[in-house]
Amino acid sequence: MNSFFARKFVVQGIFIAIIAILLARLFYIQVISDEYILSAENNVIRRLPIYPARGVILDRYEKILVQNEPVYDLMVIPREVKAFDTLEFCKLIGIDKAGFDRRFKKARNYSPYKASIFEKQLSVQIYASFQEKLTNFPGFFVQNRTVRRYPDSIAAHFLGYIGEVNQKVIEKSNGFYSQGDYHGITGIEKSYEELLRGQRGVQNLMVDALNRPKGNYAGGKYDTVAVSGEHMMSSLDKDLQKFGEQLMQNKIGSIVAIEPSTGEILSFVSSPGYDPNLMVGRQRGNNYMALLNDKYKPMFVRPIQAEYPPGSIFKVVNALVAQQFGLINENTYFFCPGGYRYGRRGYMGCTHVHGSVNLKSSITESCNTYYGYTYSRMIDFAGMRPVNAFKKWRNAVSSFGIGTALGIDLPGERNGLLPTDELYTKRFKNDRWGSAYTISLSIGQGELGITPLQMANVMAIVANRGFFYKPHLIKAIGDKKVIKEEYLKKNNAGIDSKYFDVVIDGMSAVVNQPSGTAWYSKIIDIEMCGKTGTVQNPHGKDHSVFVAFAPRDNPKIAIAVVVENAGFGATWSAPIASLMVEKYIKKTISRPQAYVDRLLQANLLPGAVGNSPSVKKPVTDSTSNNTKKPNKANRVISNNE
């Protein structure tokens, strides 16, 4: 039968050919393609992020403003989910079937293999009852992480809040963030995000097919530990902040208090505010929408985002600039017949007929006429063309930190508005305009916009007699108490210190002389120097403004208070400022309880009934109606006292 012997080679040939195919295929999947190596790692290695504790934020006396609290996120790995009692599950975590389906679909769309958050921030009770039954729900597990907790519910605008990163942030972060991570969205949380967030660690776990952990990958060689975020010591005085927020409740406005010798912000009140704890937890979304839709705009950071024409308080700046230019001095007198005539038919009214006024009393009595003349000297009689004189004036004013953002360590600071000569040249279609055309600027209105922070900073300059440090919120970072370089730099306002005395004399008289506009707000034992202002509001009641610093010698605090729709500066803002100053310097309040209660209980929100016990003075309005040059750009028009 060996006639078919040759077929041996056919059979062997087929064997060899098939074996060769097997080897070729093996060579391809084992040596050439690396797809399977990656798949294998995905199979077996679970990179568990270890979340660092976010940095704690303290006040200037190291009392806690923000701390961390553990929460439990319910995680799911969709492909590992097996059939289970959905009803029981939903009941446990308090959702309905539709909600379950929606969440599950979302998780599966993200990735069937990777863990994603199924339900955020379970309460401790839910966590406990869930943990007991965890084995009934394969594919689900609970991940520990921390959320922010604000023990005093204060300083929401200052601290800001954190929230889940969105897709854009993830893409921009070069892989630092991944879905479900938190980052600072506003406030200090945002501006110091890189320091606060710390460094995430990774644990490389090996798991089996049922996702049961089987120990460290490569003996933990590729694991990294989490490094907690830096703790921040803020400049805030917690008690002062709390008091300020209480004083501002049911009012719209701001309080900014600065320590002049350092630029540290002692109090940063934006009202209406909100409880920062609202921005944490499962109700966050609802709370956020409610806050966003609130007609009083509690999310608006008024101290750095609201711009007001400063009104009378701007006279302080003009008084200093004019002295520096050598155009007036303490002995310069102007006669006030009750108003200031300018141009051919222009007339700017004054609050009273002041008669002969010197520099000091021009501040104390807030004489518009005096500043009309002063401004005219600076622009028209400076020995140069008025346009150039205006440029010089503008430069001097901007040295006070007006018209540009001061560079506070918070996101969203506004520049404010300090008009340029180009604006007027464009408006008047030539550059032959003079002081008569921009006379409103003499008394702090017209095209001016100043934030409460800038107002307080002007006071810090006056308190320091000529210089300021950039206002800032964080005074020391981490254990080494680092402070940013830029906050140690002395900024000069360009005014010699000798020119301040007369202005400060005038401001002291505002508070400490019975004839001063803020006499009602005098503090026993503390010589506070201040200036009131009333900003006329075309949309409703005037805004009440008061700026001050105290004590006169070695000032500890410079403050600006704005209460919107509250009428005169002396009625609301000045008493609030005086209480803040006293509270900060003496730690107690010497005023009668009724005095404090009146401020605490007042409801000055627009539309509130019976809100204002203040008496309307007969003379309320002197300039705005009488100023002949229309200032179209004005949103809020200043008034003077």
Added chain:
Amino acid sequence: MNNQRSLFFNVDWFIILTYLTLCVIGWFNIHAAVYDPMNPSILDLDTNYGKQLIFIISAIIIGFAILLLDSKFFNTFSPIFYGITIILLILVLIIGRNVGGNQAWIPIGSFRLQPSEFAKFATCLLLARYLSSGTIKVQDLKTQLVAAFIILLPTALILLQPDAGSALTFSSLIFVLYREGLSGYFLVIEGLSILLFVLTVLYNKYIVLVGVLVFAGIMIYFYRKNRKMITVTGFGVLFSILFIFSVDFAYNEILKPHQKNRIDVILGKVNDPRGIGYNLNQSKIAIGSGGLWGKGYLQGTQTKYDFVPEQSTDFIFCTVGEEWGFAGCFVVIGLYLFLLIRIVNIAERQRSSFSRIYGYGVASILFFHIFINIGMTIGLIPVIGIPLPFLSYGGSSLWSFTILLFILLKFDSNRMGII
């Protein structure tokens, strides 16, 4: 004494050495497959590798016992072996234990006997006996029908279990018939059938049909002077049309969903890494992640952490691939190839056609298992649950392969004598 001596010298020690090497490789890989790095244990007879050690030792004893038997014994009793196997195959359908959907095991004490394993050598023996008897010619239709009956009876019984994988094994015996004179067309037809089958399942049957007709047209054009080729092509077309329609019908109407799914996954019709194709993908991942040199003994993660199912039985090759890499696979497959070539050579040096035919049977069955099993783990062919000879965990299969092989060795040691 003299007899014993000649046995010692005449036995093919290359094969025995290869056999032992493969058994040892299998044992180490089974150990690796069940090894739990968190609870490493010393040799434990309750574990798979502990049991496998017993199986290997007993297999070697069985093997050498066979060498001591008389060669004539197998020829004489081949119808009885065959008969017993058939009875067992019927019995298993009645009293067998159902494991994993297949009614394939007869429980005996703590062990389970798998008659389909033993059907392999029994069928080979009877086929060899039939084809080597007297004036039989494979070219005769009657011979072909009887041979087909011998092969198809156990195949049909095994299909009833239903164990398609084991049943398919018997199709490899076509090599035996081919060697004994069956027309080469049968091999070509078998090859073409597989090609058409794959194409029909993969694409629309009408597209395949058009393809066949175009191909036939080209063939007829080139061989237009050759009437014989035109006739062959015509029959080919006719056959193809019938085949395509019956495959289409069988695939859509007869195959069970899970079988259909397996075919779908292998042909890339569905891409579902966690569903039907899970086994397959995990197995490819395990082998593919081994790289050139492998992850090292006991270092495989995919097999260790149960990503690969059936890892000590049907998917034992995954452990080889993952822990020993391409180098290890090359060695194992090289050993197999050596074994196959050697068996064919041994078959050819037999003086009796009975031994030669049996030898080809052994080579065919081993080859089929190796090809299907390894091909399955690397995604070349559908997942068909058959063991990898000598490596896979399991007593029945190891014993059956051992018996299969050692009977041939016995014949070979007596090749000078006349059976």
